[in-house]
Amino acid sequence: MYPVFKRELFSYLNSLMAYITIGVFLLACTLLLWFFPDTSILDYGYAEMNSFFSLVPFLFIFLIPALTMRSFAEERKEGTYVLLATRPISDWQIIVAKYLAAVILLLFALLPTLVYYYSIYQLGLPKGNIDTGAVIGSYLGLYLLGSAFTAIGIFASSLTKNQVIAFAISVFLCFFTFSGFESLSKLFELDKIGAILLILGISEHYQSMSRGVLDTRDLVYFLTFIALFLGLTKYMIGGRRW
Amino acid sequence: MSIKVKELAKHYGRQKAVDSISFEAREGKILGFLGPNGAGKSTTMRMITGYLAPTSGNAEINGRPINPKATEVKRDIGYLPENTPLYADMYVREFLSFVGETYKLKNLKSRVAEVIKQVGLEPEQHKKIGMLSKGYKQRVGIAQAIIHNPKVLILDEPTSGLDPNQLADIRLLIKELGKEKTIIISTHIMQEVDAICDDIIIINKGKIVADESLLSLKKKYAPQSLEEIFKKLTNT
Numbered sequence: 423m424y425p426v427f428k429r430e431l432f433s434y435l436n437s438l439m440a441y442i443t444i445g446v447f448l449l450a451c452t453l454l455l456w457f458f459p460d461t462s463i464l465d466y467g468y469a470e471m472n473s474f475f476s477l478v479p480f481l482f483i484f485l486i487p488a489l490t491m492r493s494f495a496e497e498r499k500e501g502t503y504v505l506l507a508t509r510p511i512s513d514w515q516i517i518v519a520k521y522l523a524a525v526i527l528l529l530f531a532l533l534p535t536l537v538y539y540y541s542i543y544q545l546g547l548p549k550g551n552i553d554t555g556a557v558i559g560s561y562l563g564l565y566l567l568g569s570a571f572t573a574i575g576i577f578a579s580s581l582t583k584n585q586v587i588a589f590a591i592s593v594f595l596c597f598f599t600f601s602g603f604e605s606l607s608k609l610f611e612l613d614k615i616g617a618i619l620l621i622l623g624i625s626e627h628y629q630s631m632s633r634g635v636l637d638t639r640d641l642v643y644f645l646t647f648i649a650l651f652l653g654l655t656k657y658m659i660g661g662r663r664w
Numbered sequence: 665m666s667i668k669v670k671e672l673a674k675h676y677g678r679q680k681a682v683d684s685i686s687f688e689a690r691e692g693k694i695l696g697f698l699g700p701n702g703a704g705k706s707t708t709m710r711m712i713t714g715y716l717a718p719t720s721g722n723a724e725i726n727g728r729p730i731n732p733k734a735t736e737v738k739r740d741i742g743y744l745p746e747n748t749p750l751y752a753d754m755y756v757r758e759f760l761s762f763v764g765e766t767y768k769l770k771n772l773k774s775r776v777a778e779v780i781k782q783v784g785l786e787p788e789q790h791k792k793i794g795m796l797s798k799g800y801k802q803r804v805g806i807a808q809a810i811i812h813n814p815k816v817l818i819l820d821e822p823t824s825g826l827d828p829n830q831l832a833d834i835r836l837l838i839k840e841l842g843k844e845k846t847i848i849i850s851t852h853i854m855q856e857v858d859a860i861c862d863d864i865i866i867i868n869k870g871k872i873v874a875d876e877s878l879l880s881l882k883k884k885y886a887p888q889s890l891e892e893i894f895k896k897l898t899n900t
Contacts, residue, residue, distance in 0.1 A: 425762055425765035425766045426766070428765075429751075429754075429762050433751075433753060433791075436753060437753070456694070477866060500749055500751075500752070501745065501747065501749035502750065502751055504710070504715050504745045504749060505749060505751070505763075505808070506748070506766075507714075507715050507732065508713045508714060508715050508737045508738055508743045508745075509738060509766040509767065510736060510738045510739050510742065510766065510767065511764070511766055512733070512735050526753070574666040635728075643792075660732070661715055662715070662717070662732070662801075
């Protein structure tokens with residue numbers, strides 16, 4: 423499994439695409455949080471990162487599908503999957519290796535944003551007047567959200583050999599699982615169905631983690647979510663319908 | 665190690681790509697696997713290498729069944745797929761090291777250098793795979809198939825698109841490898857079959873129409889040439 427993981431990660435790091443997508447993500451984040459007056463933390467006046475944590479999921483909806491769209495779609499198009507499948511490695515190992523490589527890459531997208539925390543920490547009055555616990559919880563939630571989106575992206579990539587289609591499908595699935603369930607639940611506001619729909623969506627669990635509360639239920643939700651989509655990927659890959 | 669194929673079949677919906685075929689590839693022999701395009705050669709090879717799961721029947725290497733889940737048996741198989749798919753963004757040595765790592769080979773560096781020499785890739789070994797000419801890509805394909813020194817080699821059209829010099833080199837290499845390995849090779853070139861194969865299997869529309877040694881096949885249909893025999897058996 424390790425060789426496949428290493429190859430995947432290196433192939434991300436050797437491609438301009440990863441740098442450009444992550445660069446655009448960081449640029450958009452910085453512009454929205456520090457320069458554009460409507461959303462700027464400076465204009466907002468409070469030393470907190472809430473606007474960052476409510477903005478990034480929507481950027482992730484585009485960033486993550488762009489990073490993961492090639493993972494299986496390209497192998498399928500070039501016919502290179504056979505190079506992996508005829509080695510003494512199982513399908514599960516290949517899927518998990520590709521997934522982990524994408525999740526590690528996501529870390530590279532998030533790490534630079536720690537600068538924002540540092541800046542707010544320094545700018546606070548008095549200095550350091552920021553709820554560090556809440557920030558840590560939010561980062562954890564954000565990373566889990568990103569990992570869940572990555573699982574969706576890997577799955578969408580296993581559906582087709584066309585990377586653009588894989589991108590479109592995963593953008594939709596990310597958007598729907600993130601806020602679609604919440605919006606749907608509003609249709610059934612007084613019903614039990616509404617409450618169930620709300621719990622199914624990522625947004626509910628993400629927000630609960632953003633409050634700085636680490637609840638095992640949220641953790642279990644994210645892990646189940648990831649396992650579900652990787653399981654679906656296994657189903658698609660295992661059948662070799664291509 | 666011998667390969668035994670028993671009533672192997674692959675159906676796609678109603679279409680029978682491979683229709684219950686049985687044969688055996690003997691140790692230390694080169695088996696030529698012939699047939700018109702679409703006869704089911706590649707599908708059969710994909711099942712023997714454990715890439716595709718058969719609809720029914722099975723293939724065995726020394727009594728161990730091969731299927732997509734049998735990861736350990738795959739250590740004994742080297743496979744050159746049709747059209748030689750490779751990771752174009754990797755360097756030759758990097759790619760071969762990666763393949764070696766998936767088999768957890770020891771002395772990986774020296775083994776990579778050894779296969780590069782064996783297939784004649786030395787002048788191009790520092791290039792990216794995407795930059796190589798077709799002949800050299802083919803050599804990388806063969807190198808990745810033999811790097812773990814498998815006992816069984818499955819080569820799907822290893823000489824398609826090569827120039828006459830490269831053709832001779834690759835044939836010599838295959839012949840050399842065939843001395844100690846069991847090889848199944850598919851090809852459309854009859855001179856090649858004449859030059860390197862010991863046994864012949866001809867399949868047509870998913871069914872075996874000939875399964876004999878090269879000599880006895882020629883004797884049986886004398887004085888016809890291999891091409892004429894091929895035409896006669898597959899034009900039905």
